[in-house]
Amino acid sequence: MSATHATGKGMTLTLHVWRQAGPNAAGRIVDYPAPDISPDMSFLEMLDVVNERLIAKGEEPIAFDHDCREGICGSCGLMINGSAHGPMKLTTACQLHMRSFKDGDDIWIEPWRAKAFPVIKDLVVDRGAFDRIIQAGGYISAPTGTPQDANALPIPKADADLAMDNAACIGCGACVAACPNASASLFTAAKITHLGSLPQGQPERDRRALAMVAQMDEEGFGGCTLHGECQEACPKGISIDAIMQMNRDFVRASATAVQAKEWSGAA
Amino acid sequence: MARKLDAKIPSGPLAEKWETHRFEMKLVNPANKRKFSVIVVGSGLAGASAAASLSELGYQVSCFCFQDTPRRAHSIAAQGGINAAKNYRNDGDSVQRLFYDTIKGGDFRAREANVYRLAQVSVDIIDQCVAQGVPFAREYGGLLANRSFGGAQVSRTFYARGQTGQQLLLGAYQALEKEIARGGVTMYSRHEMLELVVVDGKARGIIVRDMLTGELESHAADAVILATGGYGNVFYLSTNAKGCNVTATWRAHKKGAAFANPCFTQIHPTCIPVAGDHQSKLTLMSESLRNDGRVWVPRRREDCGKDPSQIPEADRDYYLERKYPSFGNLSPRDIASRAAKEACDDGRGVGPGGRGVYLDFADAINRLGRKAIEERYGNLFEMYQRITDEDPYTRPMRIYPAVHYTMGGLWVDYNLMSSIPGLHVLGEANFSDHGANRLGASALMQGLADGYFVIPYTLGDYLATNKLEKVTTDHPEFRAAKEAVETRTKRLLSINGTRTVDSFHRELGKIMWEKCGMARDAKGLQEALKEIPALREQFWRDVKVLGSAEGLNQSLEKAGRVADFLEFAELMCLDALQREESCGGHFRTEYQTEDGEAKRDDERFAYVAAWEYAGEGKAPILNKEPLTFENVHLSTRSYK
Numbered sequence: 003m004s005a006t007h008a009t010g011k012g013m014t015l016t017l018h019v020w021r022q023a024g025p026n027a028a029g030r031i032v033d034y035p036a037p038d039i040s041p042d043m044s045f046l047e048m049l050d051v052v053n054e055r056l057i058a059k060g061e062e063p064i065a066f067d068h069d070c071r072e073g074i075c076g077s078c079g080l081m082i083n084g085s086a087h088g089p090m091k092l093t094t095a096c097q098l099h100m101r102s103f104k105d106g107d108d109i110w111i112e113p114w115r116a117k118a119f120p121v122i123k124d125l126v127v128d129r130g131a132f133d134r135i136i137q138a139g140g141y142i143s144a145p146t147g148t149p150q151d152a153n154a155l156p157i158p159k160a161d162a163d164l165a166m167d168n169a170a171c172i173g174c175g176a177c178v179a180a181c182p183n184a185s186a187s188l189f190t191a192a193k194i195t196h197l198g199s200l201p202q203g204q205p206e207r208d209r210r211a212l213a214m215v216a217q218m219d220e221e222g223f224g225g226c227t228l229h230g231e232c233q234e235a236c237p238k239g240i241s242i243d244a245i246m247q248m249n250r251d252f253v254r255a256s257a258t259a260v261q262a263k264e265w266s267g268a269a
Numbered sequence: 270m271a272r273k274l275d276a277k278i279p280s281g282p283l284a285e286k287w288e289t290h291r292f293e294m295k296l297v298n299p300a301n302k303r304k305f306s307v308i309v310v311g312s313g314l315a316g317a318s319a320a321a322s323l324s325e326l327g328y329q330v331s332c333f334c335f336q337d338t339p340r341r342a343h344s345i346a347a348q349g350g351i352n353a354a355k356n357y358r359n360d361g362d363s364v365q366r367l368f369y370d371t372i373k374g375g376d377f378r379a380r381e382a383n384v385y386r387l388a389q390v391s392v393d394i395i396d397q398c399v400a401q402g403v404p405f406a407r408e409y410g411g412l413l414a415n416r417s418f419g420g421a422q423v424s425r426t427f428y429a430r431g432q433t434g435q436q437l438l439l440g441a442y443q444a445l446e447k448e449i450a451r452g453g454v455t456m457y458s459r460h461e462m463l464e465l466v467v468v469d470g471k472a473r474g475i476i477v478r479d480m481l482t483g484e485l486e487s488h489a490a491d492a493v494i495l496a497t498g499g500y501g502n503v504f505y506l507s508t509n510a511k512g513c514n515v516t517a518t519w520r521a522h523k524k525g526a527a528f529a530n531p532c533f534t535q536i537h538p539t540c541i542p543v544a545g546d547h548q549s550k551l552t553l554m555s556e557s558l559r560n561d562g563r564v565w566v567p568r569r570r571e572d573c574g575k576d577p578s579q580i581p582e583a584d585r586d587y588y589l590e591r592k593y594p595s596f597g598n599l600s601p602r603d604i605a606s607r608a609a610k611e612a613c614d615d616g617r618g619v620g621p622g623g624r625g626v627y628l629d630f631a632d633a634i635n636r637l638g639r640k641a642i643e644e645r646y647g648n649l650f651e652m653y654q655r656i657t658d659e660d661p662y663t664r665p666m667r668i669y670p671a672v673h674y675t676m677g678g679l680w681v682d683y684n685l686m687s688s689i690p691g692l693h694v695l696g697e698a699n700f701s702d703h704g705a706n707r708l709g710a711s712a713l714m715q716g717l718a719d720g721y722f723v724i725p726y727t728l729g730d731y732l733a734t735n736k737l738e739k740v741t742t743d744h745p746e747f748r749a750a751k752e753a754v755e756t757r758t759k760r761l762l763s764i765n766g767t768r769t770v771d772s773f774h775r776e777l778g779k780i781m782w783e784k785c786g787m788a789r790d791a792k793g794l795q796e797a798l799k800e801i802p803a804l805r806e807q808f809w810r811d812v813k814v815l816g817s818a819e820g821l822n823q824s825l826e827k828a829g830r831v832a833d834f835l836e837f838a839e840l841m842c843l844d845a846l847q848r849e850e851s852c853g854g855h856f857r858t859e860y861q862t863e864d865g866e867a868k869r870d871d872e873r874f875a876y877v878a879a880w881e882y883a884g885e886g887k888a889p890i891l892n893k894e895p896l897t898f899e900n901v902h903l904s905t906r907s908y909k
Contacts, residue, residue: 024820024821040545040547042544042545042547043545043547044549044656046549047547047548047549048547050547050549050771051547054769054771054772057769057813057815057824058769058813060815061815062815062816063815063823063824065821065823067337068511069336069341069343069510069511069512070341070343070345070346070510070511071510071511071549071550071552072346072508072550072552072553072652073652074345074346074432074435075336075341075343075345075346075510076340076341077336077337077341090655092651093655097652097655097656098655099655099656099658101658122481122821123820123821126821128337129337129338130337130338130458132338133338133339133340133446133449133456133458136442136443136446137446137447137449137450138450140443140446141401141402141443141444141446141447142400142401142402142443143447144397144400144401144402144444145322145325145444146318146321146322146325146397146444146721146722146725147397148393148396148397149396149397149399149400150396150400151396152355152395152396152398152399152405152413153355153357153412153413155399156407156410156411156412157407157411158407158411159407159408159409159411162404162405162406162407162411163404165402165404166404166406166429166430166436169404169429169436169439170430170432170435172435173338173340173341196402196404197402200402200404202399202400202401202402203402
């Protein structure tokens with residue numbers, strides 16, 4: 003815990019927030035004093051308080067994406083003092099609490115910055131590219147019906163655990179925002195590794211790696227140069243090992259030329 | 270005039286109803302399916318599974334969600350698990366037992382036939398999810414692991430760490446994305462449904478707002494499916510996501526869909542207590558924690574302020590173990606919640622404001638070792654520590670009940686069709702399976718049962734047996750519905766009063782929590798029925814919504830939802846007032862046994878209360894669907 007405990011009265015902070023009226027409008031940093039902030043508030047609750055005060059003054063509130071506020075839906079995503087989701091490791095912005103800051107602090111709040119995540123308004127960005135990467139092959143084709151009994155195919159615990167480690171991705175985009183290249187490799191690789199670790203994922207494994215990587219490139223994400231910033235920023239602790247797995251799967255699938263050609267023909 | 274609602278329960282023995290019905294229902298020829306269009310609103314477990322499954326069958330599906338991507342629907346936050354009558358443990362489970370536990374858990378206020386079908390298809394859900402690559406927890410031998418949940422004496426809950434909802438939703442989401450890529454589903458993210466369109470008595474479309482451009486769009490189809498979740502946020506503070514709302518179901522209600530048992534809400538016993546006035550939502554700690562955690566409060570009031578480690582065993586009251594020896598800490602949710610409230614009302618609560626009880630893992634850590642507990646609940650313990658700044662490995666958690674789930678919802682028949690033909694309702698949005706109290710790990714089961722295994726059959730039957738004229742969005746009903754939305758939006762933006770939307774929402778929540786929450790009585794409900802309309806009147810006079818209807822306007826979105834909550838809340842209180850009995854999550858203090866347990870009145874209240882909208886300013890009409898129990902004996906629900 004990196005907490006610096008403010009005791010007694012609320013803190014007074016100065017926020018520097020990215021305001022942008024629309025996708026094509028010019029944006030700028032606007033300063034807001036934020037007095038009387040309780041250390042027990044979550045970061046988003048602090049923004050709620052600031053917004054309520056703005057509305058009272060007749061100013062439009064700061065737009066930001068959020069929903070579950072318990073770190074699992076992946077909606078929220080803010081650059082806080084230059085770090086994706088802020089200073090606390092393994093923590094989304096909605097679960098970050100103000101006790102991580104101290105009285106008198108300046109806090110810079112910006113949206114995710116990436117070509118493939120255009121700003122919609124203020125701190126809200128369009129992460130539709132992630133859906134399109136999943137559409138390219140981030141699934142196992144198992145139409146609803148009556149497949150075999152769930153226990154007919156034992157799966158070694160280690161494989162199931164590896165799958166789960168990678169399936170934990172919440173699709174927030176922190177990996178992209180943290181990457182100097184704005185690469186979506188960790189996001190894409192996590193899904194490739196989740197599905198590729200399971201026997202059910204094998205039939206489509208080659209096609210999946212080729213198609214998802216191609217879509218990632220097409221969306222305008224940068225390439226991976228193994229900085230490792232994604233792993234540091236990931237609120238779910240997904241390991242960069244996944245990217246090695248993705249690269250191996252991609253190379254192997256590319257090398258299986260006949261099969262690769264057949265699949266791309268079918269795609 | 271009260272209407273008779275036909276539940277269309279198939280005849281024949283309980284265990285054969287669904288099988289017989291599946292054979293008797295009409296099918297749509299595979300080549301004809303592509304000629305039918307279906308709208309699915311919501312992309313949680315029920316919506317995503319329905320949209321994907323219907324698209325796989327060949328229907329043209331349009332799916333709508335208000336989030337930026339369908340993967341964020343609130344099903345994602347379910348932690349503990351999903352029930353299925355697999356009996357992999359050899360511990361006496363069966364379809365019949367899951368059925369019985371669910372009916373009893375719901376305090377005999379659900380339909381036998383629906384619940385039996387749910388138990389039957391539960392086993393198929395696990396098979397389907399494993400085939401999709403859902404990484405359920407496994408044993409070292411490679412087979413699926415199970416754990417126990419409240420209200421059951423068998424281990425039938427499947428789970429994926431503390432993120433079962435996430436993994437099941439991602440399975441359904443990936444199936445949905447597969448169908449989007451194939452062209453079977455057109456996805457509309459960041460679109461919010463604001464009206465249902467009914468043409469010639471049938472549901473034929475919706476009006477949605479594109480939340481990015483503000484444009485109102487009309488969409489027509491042969492059938493409409495609502496899978497829009499529950500209304501727990503009427504309380505403002507709940508474990509629901511901030512965006513969860515009643516708007517889609519309430520709009521449908523005002524167009525003729527009966528709303529059933531709105532007063533049946535679930536208060537979950539294990540949530541992190543409120544920390545202050547800034548609180549924007551409450552965080553659940555999975556019920557699975559009660560497998561290893563022991564709930565207690567100090568025996569004496571004067572000990573409440575002490576550090577828990579300074580309170581010796583003899584001075585602790587493990588009240589669930591004391592009151593309910595056979596289920597103990599795994600008593601069902603309504604019972605555990607009420608017991609926590611009683612302890613706190615008795616002045617023995619702990620933490621700020623005295624609204625908390627301890628959930629203590631010390632025994633389990635001593636018995637199994639810290640590592641085993643870390644493996645089971647590591648992510649939950651971390652979450653608790655992040656929020657409270659306290660370490661649950663060394664100090665017992667503080668928990669308190671919070672609004673979590675709503676059993677009530679739009680009335681549906683056995684085919685999941687509402688009282689408006691063509692309008693189907695799935696998952697938490699309908700009322701059908703959980704009676705007056707839902708058991709843990711049953712919401713995920715119901716959402717996926719409805720979407721994967723029920724609606725694909727029953728929708729086909731509707732489409733095959735109804736003559737559906739071609740309807741386009743030029744139809745006057747579409748134009749009228751769109752104009753109604755425009756007028757409403759303009760009105761919200763033009764008030765320019767002095768109070769924010771959130772301030773109204775908080776005030777409404779406070780009324781509901783105090784007067785229609787864990788315990789209710791006639792006096793409080795009657796007060797609420799005066800306070801709510803007054804607050805609503807003030808809202809429409811004094812709310813301040815800035816910005817315009819064009820483009821992203823989060824205040825406007827919230828204002829529309831809160832306006833609907835302000836209407837809906839009144840119906841909830843009316844329903845709670847008419848149900849002069851205590852059952853499940855509905856506890857009327859006037860109706861309790863001598864030792865404080867819920868006192869059901871089967872003579873007078875063994876029915877579904879299905880409310881019909883009668884028009885602006887008119888009292889809603891109460892329709893009653895009698896519940897008949899042919900296969901279970903109506904007993905007093907006891908977990909002692």
